[in-house]
Amino acid sequence: MPLRANGDPRRRRRGGYPARYSAAGLFRQGLSRKQWPRAWAHHPVRRSYDVVIVGGGVHGLAAAYYLAANHGISNVAVLDKGYIGSGGSGRNTAILRSNYLTPEGVRFYNRSVQLYQRLATELDYNVMFSQRGHLTLAHSDASLRTMRWRAEVNKAQGVDSEVIGPAEVKRLVPFLDVSTAARYPVLGALYHPPGGIIRHDAVVWGYARGASAHGVHIHQNTEVTGIDVAAGRVRGVKTSGGDIATGVVLNATAGWSTLIADMAGVSLPVTTSPLQAAVTEPVKPFLSTVIVSGTLHVYVSQTDRGELVFGASVDPFTSYSMRGSLEFIEGLAGHVLQLMPALGKVRVLRQWAGLCDMTPDFSPIMGNTPVEGFLVDVGWGTYGFKAGPVSGEAMAQCIASGKPPEIIAPFGLDRFAAGALVGEKGAAAVGH
Ligand SMILES: Cc1cc2nc3c(=O)[nH]c(=O)nc-3n(C[C@H](O)[C@H](O)[C@H](O)COP(=O)(O)OP(=O)(O)OC[C@H]3O[C@@H](n4cnc5c(N)ncnc54)[C@H](O)[C@@H]3O)c2cc1C
Numbered sequence: 566m567p568l569r570a571n572g573d574p575r576r577r578r579r580g581g582y583p584a585r586y587s588a589a590g591l592f593r594q595g596l597s598r599k600q601w602p603r604a605w606a607h608h609p610v611r612r613s614y615d616v617v618i619v620g621g622g623v624h625g626l627a628a629a630y631y632l633a634a635n636h637g638i639s640n641v642a643v644l645d646k647g648y649i650g651s652g653g654s655g656r657n658t659a660i661l662r663s664n665y666l667t668p669e670g671v672r673f674y675n676r677s678v679q680l681y682q683r684l685a686t687e688l689d690y691n692v693m694f695s696q697r698g699h700l701t702l703a704h705s706d707a708s709l710r711t712m713r714w715r716a717e718v719n720k721a722q723g724v725d726s727e728v729i730g731p732a733e734v735k736r737l738v739p740f741l742d743v744s745t746a747a748r749y750p751v752l753g754a755l756y757h758p759p760g761g762i763i764r765h766d767a768v769v770w771g772y773a774r775g776a777s778a779h780g781v782h783i784h785q786n787t788e789v790t791g792i793d794v795a796a797g798r799v800r801g802v803k804t805s806g807g808d809i810a811t812g813v814v815l816n817a818t819a820g821w822s823t824l825i826a827d828m829a830g831v832s833l834p835v836t837t838s839p840l841q842a843a844v845t846e847p848v849k850p851f852l853s854t855v856i857v858s859g860t861l862h863v864y865v866s867q868t869d870r871g872e873l874v875f876g877a878s879v880d881p882f883t884s885y886s887m888r889g890s891l892e893f894i895e896g897l898a899g900h901v902l903q904l905m906p907a908l909g910k911v912r913v914l915r916q917w918a919g920l921c922d923m924t925p926d927f928s929p930i931m932g933n934t935p936v937e938g939f940l941v942d943v944g945w946g947t948y949g950f951k952a953g954p955v956s957g958e959a960m961a962q963c964i965a966s967g968k969p970p971e972i973i974a975p976f977g978l979d980r981f982a983a984g985a986l987v988g989e990k991g992a993a994a995v996g997h
Pocket of ligand 1 (some may be wrong): 825917
């Protein structure tokens with residue numbers, strides 16, 4: 566059943582927003598010597614909300630923000646068992662792109678890139694989106710064929726992608742070894758100029774600030790321990806902070822999503838695997854694009870501060886462990902040096918891991934479930950950060966109207982029973 570708005574979104578936005586960030590404000594704040602006001606408010610937990618969102622990552626917070634901002638539904642709580650962004654949203658390598666393989670996927674991720682392009686203005690928060698271009702290297706004829714296929718699907722959806730040869734790759738990334746003597750010579754690449762990187766925690770904080778300004782309650786350190794379901798519909802949630810009555814629960818817990826779905830008696834075709842990443846000391850800027858090699862299971866970008874951020878494919882086992890391993894960093898270093906031998910002396914500062922909720926077709930699961938009022942926005946695997954805005958926008962619409970909008974219709978849970986998978990492995994496995 567559609568939910569009723571409890572406020573005019575535009576009026577709430579104007580009335581409730583904290584002071585806009587500005588150069589003059591920064592100057593005034595500096596002179597005042599006062600603490601900055603909190604970016605999002607702290608509230609006691611209410612005993613009842615119209616909507617409870619489980620998971621304070623980019624997906625949960627974006628859904629809360631768009632529910633309030635686009636639909637005027639602000640009697641909403643976002644619950645996180647840790648702090649906001651403590652899951653994949655604060656651990657990812659922040660690569661954004663829309664050069665997927667299926668028309669459904671390209672359309673969906675392209676809408677997200679469009680929302681990201683104007684997010685800093687929308688949220689009044691500098692999310693540092695740098696559209697520096699994204700290169701997926703092809704080291705075999707088979708992968709060149711997939712790149713061509715992706716380029717054509719992308720172009721048909723109005724997304725800028727093209728296959729380029731080794732000379733053009735070398736021009737874009739002079740430090741890359743494109744010689745035929747390389748162990749896996751570079752035969753070409755899929756070049757996607759709109760792709761890039763963003764400041765992931767700024768996105769999380771920006772959505773939290775925007776949602777809070779519209780009246781959403783954000784409760785950190787509040788773990789959901791059970792979901793009350795009676796007569797096939799949701800009645801409330803049990804939490805470490807007490808019981809909350811609600812008719813709508815959105816599961817946005819990524820790597821933990823099957824645990825929450827189990828509480829509602831909903832079975833998801835999702836497994837959880839760790840994904841590791843690493844960052845080096847800062848070096849002089851030399852890399853102005855994102856580089857991905859599926860064959861070598863590695864990708865790299867350089868931050869504005871000069872650090873190199875590396876990632877890989879998921880660890881080859883299911884686990885809820887978020888510990889880094891020596892095997893990962895050894896394998897990663899070997900593969901990076903095959904691509905860029907000049908990095909031999911750069912030191913790794915830190916490595917870490919997060920949890921990824923993998924689906925059989927490498928596409929998300931979004932929308933309603935057989936339990937009325939229990940919705941899912943899960944199956945984000947290694948590629949879900951880029952989808953935060955479009956997912957939030959679409960899930961908010963789904964909650965407000967009671968039915969999934971067109972853009973997420975292909976990603977319903979029922980596609981597995983119907984055999985209508987949206988196979989994205991060829992574009993999502995390492996590229997993230
Ligand atoms: C190393 C790494 C690199 C990645 N790189 C990229 C990339 O470059 N580009 C990209 O698009 N994606 C990338 N991803 C994937 C991306 O990070 C995730 O898909 C995305 O962040 C998922 O966001 P989310 O909001 O759904 O979940 P999360 O950010 O994981 O948030 C889920 C939240 O749920 C909370 N929670 C869990 N259980 C409970 C409970 N019982 N009660 C209350 N709260 C609970 C957790 O504390 C957590 O904060 C990467 C992931 C990793 C780990």
